[in-house]
Amino acid sequence: MPPRLNPYISFDGDARQAMEFYQGVFGGTLELNTYGDFGGQDAGDAADRIMHGMLETAGGFTLMGADTPPGAGHRPGNNIAVSLSGDDSAELGGYWEALCAGGTVTVPLEKQMWGDVFGTCTDRFGITWLVNISGSGN
Template identity: 35%
Template sequence: MATVNTYLNFNGNTEEAFNFYKSIFGGDFLTVQRYKDMPGCDGMKTDDLDKLMHIALPIGGNLLMGTDVTHPMPNVTYGTGVSLSVDAESEEEAHNMFNGLARGGKATMPLDKMFWNALFGMLTDKFGIQWMINYDYNK
């Protein structure tokens, strides 16, 4: 079966965002690549060369990956079309992830027990990424 991983684009703050995510989910970066280290980037603006071309953080059996968009790519705009859904392994983990991701962001649905027998909440983190945290009591 195919594996679906998440790839996030940022307007120049990918490194800050991924260090934040690493502080919540743990682990080590699998890959960190800067534009200045890649072939074919010689003509880039000097300010863009230190930005991240690619970063990958393993979370569970998947990868959270990202990049800084640079000129001439259009700036990233965030909307309500996509949320990252994370299934916690315990109530404590769900609370830790939710509270960590909510720091500097905004909870749109507080983490609470739901009618489908789960602990569930939604938030938008300080980088504009929407998250859904779920712990299923039926495990």
């Protein structure tokens, strides 16, 4: 398998809900492992929290996520965004609609000065998504 770059997102106790939401948006196979799966009773209150989650889609997307480890402290920031791009306007437009549900649109998905259809939104989990649909006629 060649190297790949994929986002890994930290959550503050709602990784399961977020990863299941993303599976609903993109489809694919979701694997979730809890701290309890690996730490047994030593995991304590974090036993049901997600230690590692990975969503792999038929379209080649891989998204990973987990709840912040116990004692590490969750520090959300504005230094992460996930970008989706391609030329399939129906597929990308569908992702856009699903990601925006319950979130906030910061740039509407519309034709931009560089000729592509582009938009940004922040989903209901606070993750920023950039969608770019390339090509003419979009």
